[in-house]
Amino acid sequence: MSISIPLNTTLQYSSSSISSHVPSLSLFSPIPSTAVSVTGVRQRCLRMVTSCISNAQKSVQNGATDSVSLVGRKQIRLGLPSKGRMAADSLDLLKDCQLFVKQVNPRQYVAEIPQLPNTEVWFQRPKDIVRKLLSGDLDLGIVGLDIVSEFGQGNEDLIIVHEALNFGDCHLSLAIPNYGIFENIKSLKELAQMPQWTEERPLRVATGFSYLGPKFMKENGIKHVTFSTADGALEAAPAMGIADAILDLVSSGTTLKENNLKEIEGGIVLESQAALVASRRALTERKGALETVHEILERLEAHLKADGQFTVVANMRGTDAEEVAERVKTQPSLSGLQGPTISPVYCKRDGKVSIEYYAIVICVPKKALYESVQQLRAVGGSGVLVSPLTYIFDEETPRWSQLLSNLGL
Numbered sequence: 105m106s107i108s109i110p111l112n113t114t115l116q117y118s119s120s121s122i123s124s125h126v127p128s129l130s131l132f133s134p135i136p137s138t139a140v141s142v143t144g145v146r147q148r149c150l151r152m153v154t155s156c157i158s159n160a161q162k163s164v165q166n167g168a169t170d171s172v173s174l175v176g177r178k179q180i181r182l183g184l185p186s187k188g189r190m191a192a193d194s195l196d197l198l199k200d201c202q203l204f205v206k207q208v209n210p211r212q213y214v215a216e217i218p219q220l221p222n223t224e225v226w227f228q229r230p231k232d233i234v235r236k237l238l239s240g241d242l243d244l245g246i247v248g249l250d251i252v253s254e255f256g257q258g259n260e261d262l263i264i265v266h267e268a269l270n271f272g273d274c275h276l277s278l279a280i281p282n283y284g285i286f287e288n289i290k291s292l293k294e295l296a297q298m299p300q301w302t303e304e305r306p307l308r309v310a311t312g313f314s315y316l317g318p319k320f321m322k323e324n325g326i327k328h329v330t331f332s333t334a335d336g337a338l339e340a341a342p343a344m345g346i347a348d349a350i351l352d353l354v355s356s357g358t359t360l361k362e363n364n365l366k367e368i369e370g371g372i373v374l375e376s377q378a379a380l381v382a383s384r385r386a387l388t389e390r391k392g393a394l395e396t397v398h399e400i401l402e403r404l405e406a407h408l409k410a411d412g413q414f415t416v417v418a419n420m421r422g423t424d425a426e427e428v429a430e431r432v433k434t435q436p437s438l439s440g441l442q443g444p445t446i447s448p449v450y451c452k453r454d455g456k457v458s459i460e461y462y463a464i465v466i467c468v469p470k471k472a473l474y475e476s477v478q479q480l481r482a483v484g485g486s487g488v489l490v491s492p493l494t495y496i497f498d499e500e501t502p503r504w505s506q507l508l509s510n511l512g513l
């Protein structure tokens with residue numbers, strides 16, 4: 105079941121309007137038989153689609169329930185956004201982790217990742233990814249934290265495995281016009297105290313977040329408020345006279361600015377970015393799911409950790425490695441991940457091999473690059489080479505132990 109409310113309709117400001125809605129098992133229609141006259145990869149993918157559909161149909165013929173769907177298939181299912189701004193970024197992130205999603209064409213909603221042979225990728229709208237994680241039709245997914253909160257509604261079956269995938273950064277925020285009666289209003293408190301809002305004439309808020317919106321207002325003690333919704337371009341609602349305020353995602357702030365709207369102090373509902381989400385039930389009950397999530401998590405962490413760092417190599421004149429290490433250690437930005445690696449540089453002079461220089465290798469945060477180069481120079485470093493880091497595999501990923509403890513394992 106999905107909730108869709110036309111713009112200008114009023115959502116009751118009561119707990120019933122924010123009660124959970126968990127969808128039931130859904131089916132895809134069979135592909136037409138004419139689509140099978142193709143070769144190679146396309147044929148493999150079509151076979152996969154056909155087999156997935158046939159498995160799903162069998163489950164339904166057998167009177168499938170959520171628990172049947174959990175045990176009735178062997179493949180782990182990963183949901184990725186099928187369209188919108190998160191779609192390409194999700195594929196790019198997986199590619200950066202050496203997980204290559206093989207999708208024959210953008211209209212095909214199932215794909216495979218050869219590096220994870222027990223895993224199917226299903227492309228879905230972000231909100232449907234969350235719904236299907238809850239219904240047991242997906243096991244893992246990549247979506248924004250905003251969508252997890254809005255459609256997950258605090259359901260404990262949803263587990264955030266990685267909460268910061270480094271794309272889709274935005275925040276959900278209340279915004280009001282910067283003109284008219286709102287000209288001098290700067291905070292949620294001031295907005296709430298405006299005499300205009302009464303039971304007969306409440307504050308009208310347009311939002312696509314019909315669960316989080318009322319919840320936020322209730323938590324902030326704002327009584328006289330109603331909500332309307334639309335599928336996009338909400339920023340137009342105040343100027344059209346449809347709403348007094350909007351509750352929508354903000355990233356650069358350009359859309360608000362261009363529509364003469366402003367954010368207010370205390371008006372941020374949540375911060376969001378892309379996250380890896382899993383179904384608790386799938387991780388604890390589906391064979392292979394935990395191993396798959398471990399591998400995906402390790403790859404993600406290794407890539408994301410390395411993404412913020414450079415490898416820096418420099419030569420330093422010195423008498424021995426310890427003496428060079430002492431000098432390097434005097435500089436705060438040069439300790440690297442576990443301390444600098446220092447190795448002798450063998451030079452040939454007058455036919456004899458001697459050691460006059462030592463090569464030091466460190467990882468430095470991208471933000472601290474120039475500072476680190478200055479510190480290296482200050483202790484006698486020369487010939488500084490900087491290269492990108494691709495992966496940092498730690499002994500254990502911290503999020504993995506967090507996940508295990510969250511699962512009670």
Ligand SMILES: Nc1ncnc2c1ncn2[C@@H]1O[C@H](COP(=O)(O)OP(=O)(O)OP(=O)(O)O)[C@@H](O)[C@H]1O
Binds near residue numbers: 231247248249336377
């Ligand atoms: N301006 C933005 N900048 C960065 N991330 C954003 C922005 N707007 C939305 N997002 C993130 O991207 C996700 C997907 O947004 P997108 O607009 O692509 O799809 P949608 O609005 O959920 O779907 P549809 O456009 O079909 O209604 C959001 O849930 C949010 O996490």
Ligand SMILES: O=P(O)(O)OC[C@H]1O[C@H](OP(=O)(O)OP(=O)(O)O)[C@H](O)[C@@H]1O
Binds near residue numbers: 356359
């Ligand atoms: O702060 P900004 O960088 O300007 O981004 C914010 C806008 O981005 C999203 O809209 P989107 O582009 O997805 O269009 P939509 O209204 O169709 O969802 C969001 O709903 C805001 O309107």
Ligand SMILES: [Mg+2]
Binds near residue numbers: 336
């Ligand atoms: Mg959008």
